[in-house]
Amino acid sequence: MKKNYFFYSNKKCFIDHNGIVSSKSHSNLALIKYWGKHNHKIQIPLNSSISYSLGKVYTVTRLIYKRKKKKNSSIKIFFSGKEKTSFLPKILEFFHRISFYCSYLRDFNFIIETYNTFPHSSGIASSASSMSALALCVMKIEKKLVSSLKKDLFLKKASFLARLGSGSACRSIYSGLVVWGCHPSIKGSNNLYAIPYPYEVHSIFTKIANTILIIDDEPKKILSSKGHQLMNNHPYARERFKCANKNMNRLISILKIGDFQEFGELIEHEALTLHAMIMTSRPYFLWMKPNTLNVIHTVWDFRKHSNKNIYFTLDAGANVHLLYPIQEKTSIIKWIYSDLFSYCKKIIESFCY
Structure with a gap:
């Protein structure tokens, strides 16, 4: 069209x-x-x-x-x-x-x-x-x-x-x-x-909880519109675009078969790749804050020791989105408030719909 x-x-x-x-x-x-x-x-x-x-x-x-x-x-x-x-x-x-x-x-x-x-x-x-x-x-x-x-x-x-x-x-x-x-x-x-999205989606991906940790509620010093422009002469831009399109193919398969671990690892990789591009732009800059990293490491440690399906992703900013199956919300949300609340200014409990 x-x-x-x-x-x-x-x-x-x-x-x-x-x-x-x-x-x-x-x-x-x-x-x-x-x-x-x-x-x-x-x-x-x-x-x-x-x-x-x-x-x-x-x-x-x-x-x-x-x-x-x-x-x-x-x-x-x-x-x-x-x-x-x-x-x-x-x-x-x-x-x-x-x-x-x-x-x-x-x-x-x-x-x-x-x-x-x-x-x-x-x-x-x-x-x-x-x-x-x-x-x-x-x-x-x-x-x-x-x-x-x-x-x-x-x-x-x-x-x-x-x-x-x-x-x-x-x-x-x-x-x-x-x-x-x-x-x-x-x-x-x-x-x-x-x-x-026009294709089959496994039921596990139709009921996902989303908890947003507000690390920084101030307006960003560099807006996304400016950040996009820095990709024009970015030395790694071409490979990033190839990687994103390959990851889309991977996600199509993951959404069909319902592998939440593969899903989580893919979205974390995408989030970190986005911020890697931001950090290697010219001029370069950081959107992550110290508590963004504290949250990421705490999530990794919790996942390793609990075997819970909780993964993070980031947009163009310091705040952290946590994604996990709605069936596991009771235990995970309790852990979020006990172990992550000290790192953020506010917690927003949402869901993907």
Whole structure:
């Protein structure tokens, strides 16, 4: 499917002069990491990725639209009840990009009211949940214009638009396992929007607990968008992209047969590879904090002595995601609070869904 498919071309549209739409969108956690893109303005990934959506980690957004009386456009954004002018450049750029596909947006001024259930800009994919929630709001406006818009196209276009705000946001449109980026072994996968994982998944991977250890709740000093750009001249980039696509093939097999140990070792390898690329960029930098490493070593020791199926992964930040079968939650969550709580500022109990 080409991007021209998503044009909105009805010039004789009618919609209420004023209105409100709202959406909730969940953060997602990549198992195979996307790191590096062809062009940061059009968000085309250099390797495929796959993620889980996270149950209790989400953004809620209200989009208030008012028909313009003057030519000048106006957008205001409020985060947790306070006006956030620092968010405006990214939002304005997003609306500029998607207005090519949603021409009706040029007729309105907007007020965006949004909040998260988790810290923003700290490495828990807040841009993914926020931009996907905003994309879903835009598509609800389009649905008012095109009542015949089918659910499948609604979601595909929402994913396509979300990608133009934040690459990984395209995966947050769907629940479950979601794939983004063209991969020869995954039918329907492409670079323009995400798709639900289309193949058989063992039951053990449909009920996974996710506990998030907030090591650092401050905004990152280097945002992911800047980090992606450092892959352009990275000496190990080509091998990383090959490795990611090979790991996707491995994961397809693991998801089918239900080997949780292989699953865990693969996602830990992916997480550490992502941070290895960050540490060997030019300029190089560290997102991990001392307590990130303390948690990792404590998890390794616990797993060795208990034989429990608990594994970690990291996104682009210091915070640690722990994944384990929901059947083992009672004993594992007790251990997390007793042995890991001292390393973090907050614990978020979530789940993959």
